[in-house]
Structure formats: structure tokens, C-alpha cells
Amino acid sequence: MQRLADRGLRLTQQRRCIVAQIGAQEAHFDAEDLVSSLAAGDDRVSRATVYRLLPVLVEVGVLREVMRFGSRREFEPVEASEHHEHLVCERCGAVIEFRDQALEDAIESAARKRGFEMHRHSVEMVGLCPRCARAQARAEEDRS
Amino acid sequence: MQRLADRGLRLTQQRRCIVAQIGAQEAHFDAEDLVSSLAAGDDRVSRATVYRLLPVLVEVGVLREVMRFGSRREFEPVEASEHHEHLVCERCGAVIEFRDQALEDAIESAARKRGFEMHRHSVEMVGLCPRCARAQARAEEDRS
DNA sequence: TCCTAGCTGAGACTGTGTCTCAAATCTAGC
DNA sequence: GCTAGATTTGAGACACAGTCTCAGCTAGGA
Structure with missing residues (x-):
């Protein structure tokens, strides 16, 4: 979260939800995983917002983009593991x-x-x- | 070509065209490259046929699937290079x-x-x- | 030559990701 | 706390790679 603020990016409700959901996620996840688990919860965050935030989190160093299995882009938290x-x-x-x-x-x-x-x-x-x-x-x- | 026959697969006109075009291709190519270069020539081979044949050629050992840059699947001939x-x-x-x-x-x-x-x-x-x-x-x- | 399993073409369909734009919202400055 | 205005959002249209369907065609064995 802090890293977003440091970059002059806004701490919106949606971004908090997404970051929180990433914390609750398994080791690997992709955009659609996030979208559906957010939809399953009470948080209403649109697909576009999720897809927009993921590359930002990669750039900011919170996530790492890992291999692509099939055609989905997969991500994993940087700090969680080496x-x-x-x-x-x-x-x-x-x-x-x-x-x-x-x-x-x-x-x-x-x-x-x-x-x-x-x-x-x-x-x-x-x-x-x-x-x-x-x-x-x-x-x-x-x-x- | 022979490898297809060995597997009991038919040597159709379209397959000959595709294999010939692969020979004329640069080191790396993807399905869309093939489709468009076939369309540019006199050979009429549909997109579906190209997409269908590529995994077959991989299985038969003619092609190798290489990394995915962006979202396209790339291929390269096996024999062309180590x-x-x-x-x-x-x-x-x-x-x-x-x-x-x-x-x-x-x-x-x-x-x-x-x-x-x-x-x-x-x-x-x-x-x-x-x-x-x-x-x-x-x-x-x-x-x- | 005939027969039929396998192949093809055209286009509909699917899944993933991007773009658009009006409306909503965050934050700095007062 | 209020305001202005820059950023962000949501919904849905769009783009693109790849898959599927199915009627019609054809290679190649008998």
C-alpha cells in the first residue's frame, strides 16, 4: 500500500481491496482469480480495475509476474517467497x-x-x- | 512430411503447403505469421488448419514450441538449430x-x-x- | 474404382486482456 | 471543512489468439 503512495498513486478503496485479496491468495494467482474472489466477497471491484492495477503492483515491486501457463498471466507476491x-x-x-x-x-x-x-x-x-x-x-x- | 506419414497422418495438399512455408520462414514464427504468408502466396490454407497442424508438428518432432512473447505461441523448426x-x-x-x-x-x-x-x-x-x-x-x- | 476415416474451410465462439469515457473520488491547497 | 481538478473507476465495447463445429471433401487402402 505504502509503495503506491510513495509513487504518488492514490490509495482508493478498490486498491485496498485488491491488495488485501492478494494477501489472502494462494502462492500463484492470475487476474481472473482475483476478480472472482473479489466478486465472491463483499468487495465490488471491476475487472478493468484489477487488470489495471496488477501491472502497477509489478512495477512498484509488490508482485512479480511469473510464467504463463496456457495463456493467462500469473503473478505472485514478491515478499512471500524467494x-x-x-x-x-x-x-x-x-x-x-x-x-x-x-x-x-x-x-x-x-x-x-x-x-x-x-x-x-x-x-x-x-x-x-x-x-x-x-x-x-x-x-x-x-x-x- | 515423412514423419506425418509414419504416424498414419495424411499428406494433404494443405499440409504440404504449411510444411513448405515453415521451411521458408525465419527462425521463429507463430501461427499468424504462417497464416498471412500462406495467404500472401497462392496457397489457400485456412487459419483453422494451420492452428490444427502446428501442435501435430510439435508432437511429431518437426517443430518445437518456444517461449511466449506477449501472448502468441512461437515455434521454431527442430532440425534448423540446436x-x-x-x-x-x-x-x-x-x-x-x-x-x-x-x-x-x-x-x-x-x-x-x-x-x-x-x-x-x-x-x-x-x-x-x-x-x-x-x-x-x-x-x-x-x-x- | 470405391469407401470411409481423417481432413478442411468458414465462421461462430471462448477466454484473456485493453480501451473508452462519463461519473465518482482522492488529495493538496486554502 | 471546502473546493478544484487530477486520478481513478465501472461497464461494456472492443481486440486478438486460439478453439470448436459441422457439412462437405479427399487421400489412400482394399
């Missing part, structure tokens, strides 16, 4: 968050090596989570 | 392709360490390309 990467299971849709210092280092070094001033990055790994990999292996065994 | 990552410049929009073995290794090891069976991955690095980073630095110098 930066992390995501494993996406093709079979069950699970999203596994993880942090890997060696990977971070490799990314930063790759950028530096090429004179690139990196502001953010994301790694998307798609495949089978441990559970589905096992299930798949069993299914193939049975077939043979 | 797997590579992308640096995206926020300022000029340039996309720099690069390959970094250390980074690949770090990604694979991160997946393996977590029992994840990785099928594909992509790294998106956003920031300033060397040229824009220099321009930015100069601009800030001038201002002070």
Missing part, C-alpha cells in the same frame, strides 16, 4: 516450485557473459513429476 | 539466441535432483541487451 523456478507436470498439471542456487548462478553467468543486463528471468521445465513418472513406468511395464 | 535459450531486450525488443552448456547442465541436474522426468524446458531472460544497456548508462550519465 525467487524460485517451476516444474510443470504434463500429466497431472502439478506445479512444483523449487530453488536451485547452481541454476541461478548458471543463469546469471550466462547473461553476464553476453553483456546482458538481466532484470528478471524464469525457467519453465515441463515433463513428468516423480509420481507421474513412476505411474508411467508401471503402465509401460504392464503393457509389455 | 536447442537454445533466449534473451529478450525490454527496450528494443531484440531476441538474442544463445546456447550455454553450463546452463543446460544446471537445468538437467536440477530436474534430476528432484526426480522430475524433464521433456522440455525454456529459459526466459528479460533485461537490456548490451547495446541498450550502454545507451541507458550514457543517458543516466548525461542526466547527472
Whole structure:
């Protein structure tokens, strides 16, 4: 909230509602999640307002835009967690968050090596989570 | 083309046109690029057909789906080049392709360490390309 | 040649996100 | 506390990428 004020942005009722709702949200969420959970509550905030505020919160450093699964833009609170990467299971849709210092280092070094001033990055790994990999292996065994 | 036949898929005129057009395409392209370049030529292939074939070509191993810039799904031919990552410049929009073995290794090891069976991955690095980073630095110098 | 599963085209439809503009509201200055 | 005016809002139209439907067509095996 304070960060909005610092930037000369107004602290409207709607913005308070949105920020409060973000606090109540799961780790990842997208604009439509917010719109519907605000609608479910007593807060009346229009879709346009939510869509307008999200990029502002990213710029102000409250949110971080994470990968896009499908076509929706996903967000997560910056302070809630350290930066992390995501494993996406093709079979069950699970999203596994993880942090890997060696990977971070490799990314930063790759950028530096090429004179690139990196502001953010994301790694998307798609495949089978441990559970589905096992299930798949069993299914193939049975077939043979 | 052969790969389609191997899978029991038909080699229709439209599919030949699409595959030929992909060959004539720049490194990256998306469905709309293809649709419009097909329309510009003498080939008449509908949008639906193009959108239908692209995921098939990915599955068959002819194309690879790369990162999504904005909201469009981008593709690139698999054989044209080795797997590579992308640096995206926020300022000029340039996309720099690069390959970094250390980074690949770090990604694979991160997946393996977590029992994840990785099928594909992509790294998106956003920031300033060397040229824009220099321009930015100069601009800030001038201002002070 | 014939048959039919698979493919196509046209356009309606869906979902996500943006834009517009009149009306409402926040905040600085008095 | 009041006022002015700059910002923000809401509702809905719009834009765009991508999907779906279904009647008609066709590749390719028998």
C-alpha cells in the first residue's frame, strides 16, 4: 500500500481491496482469480480495475509476474517467497516450485557473459513429476 | 512430411503447403505469421488448419514450441538449430539466441535432483541487451 | 474404382486482456 | 471543512489468439 503512495498513486478503496485479496491468495494467482474472489466477497471491484492495477503492483515491486501457463498471466507476491523456478507436470498439471542456487548462478553467468543486463528471468521445465513418472513406468511395464 | 506419414497422418495438399512455408520462414514464427504468408502466396490454407497442424508438428518432432512473447505461441523448426535459450531486450525488443552448456547442465541436474522426468524446458531472460544497456548508462550519465 | 476415416474451410465462439469515457473520488491547497 | 481538478473507476465495447463445429471433401487402402 505504502509503495503506491510513495509513487504518488492514490490509495482508493478498490486498491485496498485488491491488495488485501492478494494477501489472502494462494502462492500463484492470475487476474481472473482475483476478480472472482473479489466478486465472491463483499468487495465490488471491476475487472478493468484489477487488470489495471496488477501491472502497477509489478512495477512498484509488490508482485512479480511469473510464467504463463496456457495463456493467462500469473503473478505472485514478491515478499512471500524467494525467487524460485517451476516444474510443470504434463500429466497431472502439478506445479512444483523449487530453488536451485547452481541454476541461478548458471543463469546469471550466462547473461553476464553476453553483456546482458538481466532484470528478471524464469525457467519453465515441463515433463513428468516423480509420481507421474513412476505411474508411467508401471503402465509401460504392464503393457509389455 | 515423412514423419506425418509414419504416424498414419495424411499428406494433404494443405499440409504440404504449411510444411513448405515453415521451411521458408525465419527462425521463429507463430501461427499468424504462417497464416498471412500462406495467404500472401497462392496457397489457400485456412487459419483453422494451420492452428490444427502446428501442435501435430510439435508432437511429431518437426517443430518445437518456444517461449511466449506477449501472448502468441512461437515455434521454431527442430532440425534448423540446436536447442537454445533466449534473451529478450525490454527496450528494443531484440531476441538474442544463445546456447550455454553450463546452463543446460544446471537445468538437467536440477530436474534430476528432484526426480522430475524433464521433456522440455525454456529459459526466459528479460533485461537490456548490451547495446541498450550502454545507451541507458550514457543517458543516466548525461542526466547527472 | 470405391469407401470411409481423417481432413478442411468458414465462421461462430471462448477466454484473456485493453480501451473508452462519463461519473465518482482522492488529495493538496486554502 | 471546502473546493478544484487530477486520478481513478465501472461497464461494456472492443481486440486478438486460439478453439470448436459441422457439412462437405479427399487421400489412400482394399
